[in-house]
Structure formats: structure tokens, C-alpha cells
Amino acid sequence: MMGVLVGKLSEVIEKVVDEPLSYVINWGRLYSLWPVHLETACCSAEFGACHGPRFDAERFGVLEAFGSLRQCDLLIVFGTVTRKMMPRLKLIYDQMPEPKYVIAMGACAIDGGLYFDSYNVLPGIDKIIPVDVYIPGCPPRPEAVVQAIMMLQEKIRRNKAIAIGSWIRKKFLKKG
Amino acid sequence: MAERTLTLSIGPQHPGAGHFRLIVVLDGDIVVDVKPDPGYVHRGAEKMAEYRTYIQNIPHLERPVIIDSSGILFPYVLASEELLDLPPPPRAQYIRIIMAELNRIISHLYWLGIYGVFVGHTTMFLWPVGDRELFIDLAQMIAGARVTFAFFVPGGVRNDIPDDFPDKAIKVCNYYEKRLKEYEKIFFYNPLVLKRTQGVGILKREDAIELGATGPNLRGSGVKSDVRKDEPYSSYDDIDFEIPVYKDGDCWSRCMVRLGELYQSMNIIKQAIKKMPSGPVKNAKRGVLKGIEGEAFARTESARGTMAYYIISDGKPYPYRLKLSVPSFRCLSLMKHLLVNQHVADIPAIYWGLDYWPVEADK
Amino acid sequence: MSLTTERERALLDKIKAKFEDVIKEKYVKPKRIRIDVSPQKIFEVASFLKALGFNQVASVAGTDYPSSNEMEVVYHIVAIDNELRDIVFALGERVSRDNPIVPSLTDVWKSASYHEQETYEMLGIKFEGHPRLERLLLPEDWADIPPLRKEFKLPGRE
Numbered sequence: 026m027m028g029v030l031v032g033k034l035s036e037v038i039e040k041v042v043d044e045p046l047s048y049v050i051n052w053g054r055l056y057s058l059w060p061v062h063l064e065t066a067c068c069s070a071e072f073g074a075c076h077g078p079r080f081d082a083e084r085f086g087v088l089e090a091f092g093s094l095r096q097c098d099l100l101i102v103f104g105t106v107t108r109k110m111m112p113r114l115k116l117i118y119d120q121m122p123e124p125k126y127v128i129a130m131g132a133c134a135i136d137g138g139l140y141f142d143s144y145n146v147l148p149g150i151d152k153i154i155p156v157d158v159y160i161p162g163c164p165p166r167p168e169a170v171v172q173a174i175m176m177l178q179e180k181i182r183r184n185k186a187i188a189i190g191s192w193i194r195k196k197f198l199k200k201g
Numbered sequence: 202m203a204e205r206t207l208t209l210s211i212g213p214q215h216p217g218a219g220h221f222r223l224i225v226v227l228d229g230d231i232v233v234d235v236k237p238d239p240g241y242v243h244r245g246a247e248k249m250a251e252y253r254t255y256i257q258n259i260p261h262l263e264r265p266v267i268i269d270s271s272g273i274l275f276p277y278v279l280a281s282e283e284l285l286d287l288p289p290p291p292r293a294q295y296i297r298i299i300m301a302e303l304n305r306i307i308s309h310l311y312w313l314g315i316y317g318v319f320v321g322h323t324t325m326f327l328w329p330v331g332d333r334e335l336f337i338d339l340a341q342m343i344a345g346a347r348v349t350f351a352f353f354v355p356g357g358v359r360n361d362i363p364d365d366f367p368d369k370a371i372k373v374c375n376y377y378e379k380r381l382k383e384y385e386k387i388f389f390y391n392p393l394v395l396k397r398t399q400g401v402g403i404l405k406r407e408d409a410i411e412l413g414a415t416g417p418n419l420r421g422s423g424v425k426s427d428v429r430k431d432e433p434y435s436s437y438d439d440i441d442f443e444i445p446v447y448k449d450g451d452c453w454s455r456c457m458v459r460l461g462e463l464y465q466s467m468n469i470i471k472q473a474i475k476k477m478p479s480g481p482v483k484n485a486k487r488g489v490l491k492g493i494e495g496e497a498f499a500r501t502e503s504a505r506g507t508m509a510y511y512i513i514s515d516g517k518p519y520p521y522r523l524k525l526s527v528p529s530f531r532c533l534s535l536m537k538h539l540l541v542n543q544h545v546a547d548i549p550a551i552y553w554g555l556d557y558w559p560v561e562a563d564k
Numbered sequence: 565m566s567l568t569t570e571r572e573r574a575l576l577d578k579i580k581a582k583f584e585d586v587i588k589e590k591y592v593k594p595k596r597i598r599i600d601v602s603p604q605k606i607f608e609v610a611s612f613l614k615a616l617g618f619n620q621v622a623s624v625a626g627t628d629y630p631s632s633n634e635m636e637v638v639y640h641i642v643a644i645d646n647e648l649r650d651i652v653f654a655l656g657e658r659v660s661r662d663n664p665i666v667p668s669l670t671d672v673w674k675s676a677s678y679h680e681q682e683t684y685e686m687l688g689i690k691f692e693g694h695p696r697l698e699r700l701l702l703p704e705d706w707a708d709i710p711p712l713r714k715e716f717k718l719p720g721r722e
């Protein structure tokens with residue numbers, strides 16, 4: 026009896042509180058992605074091109090690269106991460122405030138790419154930080170970068186930013 | 202002394218070009234010591250080359266500087282042609298010139314865009330990066346990729362140029378020559394830019410030679426040195442062009458050298474299109490290519506300066522040792538010389554004025 | 565493009581006149597000369613080359629030859645802005661692999677400094693008198709043998 030009540034309540038809360046609030050929060054995050062300016066290798070040249078007049082990624086709600094990572098929520102890893110860069114990458118990721126998203130750009134960031142047998146290259150950045158979107162290519166075309174940003178926005182849109190309903194269910198239903 | 206100074210680490214994550222660290226020691230806002238710390242993109246290209254055949258080496262050797270990918274491949278094909286005994290047909294030599302000059306323009310425009318940001322001129326980011334696409338389109342017509350062409354192969358080039366390329370290239374060059382006049386007005390002779398670059402980071406003629414500067418940095422110090430003229434390779438002696446040289450050795454001179462090269466490159470492209478003979482574009486030899494025992498050293502003028510390869514072959518299909526000597530690596534010794542006794546605020550203007558591309562320097 | 569080697573020959577003769585028994589001619593090709601010198605004498609030969617007009621180092625290449633238990637260092641020297649500008653001069657030396665120590669040429673050509681540092685790092689050849697023999701490109705915690713030695717194998721390609 027209690028269980029049914031709680032279940033109903035949580036559903037109502039989900040509908041009335043969670044979904045609208047999440048929508049608003051996600052909407053706020055969606056179109057103001059601030060990427061960290063961390064260039065790791067050659068793919069960065071194509072990211073530069075993607076902010077030029079022809080591709081103009083800014084119209085999709087992602088800014089150019091920024092210096093201070095304390096204000097950033099997007100880390101785009103441009104290609105190869107070497108063993109010297111690896112600890113720095115991890116440090117930068119840890120310093121960014123939540124919520125944060127990672128895009129792995131280029132074959133090198135996915136699994137080492139062309140440098141699969143190099144002695145100094147990390148085979149894929151997902152060994153050290155979680156990745157949201159992968160962009161294949163060597164280097165990926167700017168269109169692909171723009172598409173990846175849109176995919177990331179789709180992912181953010183589906184995110185449940187507020188989840189009181191499911192929290193209630195977890196908390197009370199287990200006992201009941 | 203130690204109490205007065207502050208050690209600042211610029212990079213590897215910083216508002217400028219990343220993948221490089223500059224450790225500067227400051228006294229107030231004057232730089233007293235500089236230590237460059239490269240190596241964030243060291244991928245071991247030289248070692249990898251020992252495990253790949255001469256053809257397989259092409260893609261990974263052009264990655265160190267993808268904005269000038271033909272420039273870095275040019276000496277490689279020259280050196281390996283000497284070892285493999287595969288002379289390129291004349292038409293291929295002209296196509297190579299066209300491609301190398303297109304790449305020089307693409308690279309200089311990227312440099313110009315970032316330099317605009319570095320001296321606080323955002324319009325100069327958007328204009329060159331936008332106009333660069335025109336040249337990328339031209340290169341794409343020939344080679345099919347945006348930046349990584351892998352177009353030069355030992356013994357020629359991969360394919361012939363399409364029929365409508367010459368007209369389009371001449372159209373783009375004519376348009377862009379006019380457009381560059383506007384660049385001059387808005388950037389190169391802009392009083393703000395002059396204030397930030399003239400008299401800043403002076404590299405004297407003797408120092409430039411002694412410290413190993415090459416390319417536009419050397420020519421910005423009044424030294425007339427260009428491999429295209431010094432040791433003409435690949436039919437460059439057939440083409441009539443000038444090397445821009447400026448005397449002052451400051452950041453502005455280095456900018457003006459690159460501006461002059463943009464004009465000259467377009468001039469070269471137009472001439473090469475006119476003078477191009479017809480014929481095949483690839484050496485007809487087929488089969489597994491084995492190097493003859495010996496060594497070869499080839500150098501060319503890439504966008505950043507003298508690019509050189511030294512290849513030792515022991516008669517196998519892959520090089521015994523491949524040494525890649527890149528111009529950016531030589532900028533490292535200039536940095537300390539130029540930055541000491543300058544203001545912190547001038548670091549970006551000097552640093553990027555050298556056109557140091559960290560990926561290239563690290564190999 | 566001239567394919568004769570008269571100028572190169574004349575240049576080499578000039579050097580030979582001074583260092584008759586010290587240098588070993590390896591090849592003379594159009595625009596390319598290569599001589600080999602012993603590490604003890606390289607400093608003098610280098611100073612003489614600089615006086616001739618070869619004023620910049622284009623590359624310093626180290627090579628490992630485990631079969632003869634030797635290592636080789638080759639300096640490629642170019643002349644900037646004088647009449648030798650089209651010639652690339654290669655100056656080589658060989659040392660034993662067991663104790664690879666050669667004199668540094670940074671006092672002759674300052675432009676050799678970073679190239680020598682890189683060679684030190686990649687092959688473990690020590691340049692005596694070099695002001696800055698330390699890590700450059702490899703990660704700070706690199707504990708393996710220098711990567712360009714032949715016994716260093718790439719992962720997965722042994």
C-alpha cells in the first residue's frame with residue numbers, strides 16, 4: 026500500500042518537478058559550451074578552421090577555446106596524447122568544474138591512430154578520462170567537429186539533470 | 202635575487218598555442234630567463250620510420266606539420282628518390298611546385314590568423330582563416346583531402362591535376378592578390394599592430410645566422426637565404442620570383458616577410474601553371490622498392506624554413522635511419538635570445554612571430 | 565643544375581691540405597661532401613670549416629650501428645649567405661658504443677646546441693662540454709634505454 030503511494034508520488038514529482046527543471050537546466054548548458062584551450066596535437070589546426078567564417082561553429086552554441094579552465098565545461102582533446110602530456114591532461118580534467126564533457130577528436134585520441142606503434146603515445150584517451158563523443162578521422166573535417174558538438178548537445182538534452190523522483194523511489198521503495 | 206623573481210609556466214595549457222611550455226622567470230614584468238620545454242607531442246616519427254617502407258612512411262611523416270604537409274614531404278621524396286633511383290618526370294616537378302606553394306599560403310594564412318589573435322586583432326583571425334579555405338579548396342581539387350594530402354610520392358605525384366584547376370587557381374590568386382591589399386591596410390600598417398611589433402624582439406643578422414634561424418625568421422633579419430634560390434630543386438630555377446627580405450629583424454619584419462611570400466607564392470603558382478609541360482606524372486617503375494646502399498641528404502624551403510631529411514639506407518625496403526631536421530626545432534634557441542629583457546606582454550607577439558609550430562619541433 | 569663536382573673537389577682539397585692525415589673522404593657528390601674525422605680532431609676541423617664559411621648546422625644525426633659496435637654522429641653544415649650556399653657539408657665521427665663520448669661543437673656553432681641535446685637524449689651519446697645535457701623531448705619519467713638505439717624495439721614489433 027505504502028509502496029504504491031510512494032511510487033505514484035515519485036511519478037508525479039518526476040512529471041511536475043524533474044522534467045521541467047531538467048529541461049531548463051539542460052537548455053542552459055546546451056548552447057553555452059566553453060571548451061578548454063588544450064591543444065594536444067595536429068588536429069587543433071582543423072579545430073581552428075572550424076571557428077573560421079566558413080564553418081562557424083559558434084552558431085551552434087560552442088565558443089572558441091578559452092584560457093581559464095575554471096570556467097569551462099567542455100574538453101576537446103585534439104589528437105595524440107603523449108606520455109608527457111598524459112598527466113597534464115588528467116590534471117586539467119580534474120580541475121574543471123562539474124558538469125564536464127569530453128570530445129575525443131581524431132584517430133589518435135580514439136586509439137592511437139597512425140601512431141599505434143609509437144613508444145610515446147597513449148593508445149586512446151579513454152584509458153584516463155571518460156569520453157562522451159568520439160570523432161573519427163585524421164584529421165576530422167570541420168563538419169565532423171560540428172556534428173560531434175551537435176551530438177553532444179543531443180546527449181545533454183536527454184540528460185536527467187534533476188532526479189528527485191527516482192531518488193525517492195530508491196530511498197523508500199527498497200524498504201517497502 | 203630569488204625573492205624578487207617569479208617563475209611562470211606558460212603552457213602546456215594556455216591561451217596561446219598549446220602543446221608547448223615556456224618557463225619564464227620574471228622580475229616585475231621584465232623577463233630575465235627563459236627555458237623552453239618542448240616534447241609534449243613527441244611521437245617518435247624517426248623511430249617509426251625505421252619500421253615502414255619508403256611508401257608507408259609518407260602519411261605519418263606529414264603529420265608533424267599538417268598545415269604545411271607538402272612542405273614537410275618535399276625533402277623526403279627528394280631524398281628517397283635519390284636512394285630508390287626514381288627520378289620524377291618534369292610535369293610532376295611542376296605539380297609539386299604548385300602544391301608546395303599552395304601549402305605555403307595555407308600555412309602562412311593560418312599563422313596570420315593566430316598572430317592576429319595574439320596581438321589582439323580579431324578581424325585578422327577571421328579574414329585569413331576564411332580566405333584560407335579558398336586555397337584549401339584548390340589543394341582539395343588536386344589531392345582530395347583538406348590538409349593531409351599525402352600527395353607527393355617517391356617518383357612523382359599521386360595523380361595529375363584536374364582540367365579545370367588552372368582556371369580556378371588563377372581566378373583565386375587574382376582575387377586574393379587584391380584582397381591582400383586590404384589586409385595590409387587593416388593589419389600590417391595598422392598603428393596598433395605597428396606599436397606592438399615594431400622594435401620588439403630584435404634579432405640581429407649575425408645572431409640569426411649564429412643561432413640557426415631559418416626561413417622567414419632569417420630573412421626578417423636581412424639575410425638573403427632561401428633554399429629555393431640557393432640550391433634550386435625540382436625546377437624552381439625555371440621560375441622567376443623574388444625572396445622578400447627585411448632588414449630590421451623585429452617582429453614586424455618577420456610579418457612582412459611572410460606577407461611578401463604570400464604574393465610571391467601566388468606568382469609562382471601562376472607561372473608554374475603556365476610553364477607546366479605535359480606528360481606522365483609518375484615514374485613508371487613498379488615493384489618492391491629497395492633503397493640502394495648509401496645515404497642521402499635533401500633540403501627544401503618549407504613555410505617555416507629549411508626542412509631537411511637525412512636518410513641512411515642499407516639496401517632494405519625501409520630506411521636504416523631517418524633523421525628529420527625541422528625548422529621549428531631550431532626556433533628553440535632563438536626563444537631565449539629574443540625573450541630575455543622583454544616585457545611579459547610582448548611574449549605572445551614574439552613567440553608566435555617566430556611561427557614556432559610545436560608539433561613539428563617535437564616530431 | 566650542374567652535375568660536376570669540381571667546386572666540391574677544390575673545397576675538399578683545401579681542407580685536405582690542412583688536415584691531410586686526419587680526415588677520411590667518404591664521398592663527393594654534386595653539392596654534397598662528406599668526410600669522417602676522429603672525435604679527437606673534430607673540433608679543429610670544425611673550426612676550420614667555420615672559417616671557410618660554413619656557418620650554420622642544419623642537422624645533427626646520430627646513428628646506431630650495433631653490428632660494428634659503433635655509433636656515428638653526422639653534422640650537416642650549411643653556408644648561409646655566402647658563395648658556398650649551395651653545398652651541404654657532412655662531418656662525421658664514430659665512437660665505440662660502450663663509452664660514447666664525443667666533444668661538443670657548441671663552441672664552434674651555437675646552432676648545434678639543441679640538435680646535440682636531442683641526439684644525446686635519443687641515442688645516449690654524451691657531448692662533452694655541452695652546456696645543457698638534459699631531458700628535452702621525452703617524458704620526465706623516461707626510464708628505458710634511449711629510443712633510437714637499435715635494441716630498443718617498438719611495442720608489438722619485436
Ligand code: SF4
Nearest residue numbers: 104105131132133163
Ligand atoms: S588523428 Fe591525425 S591529425 Fe589528429 S592528431 Fe592524430 S595524427 Fe594528427
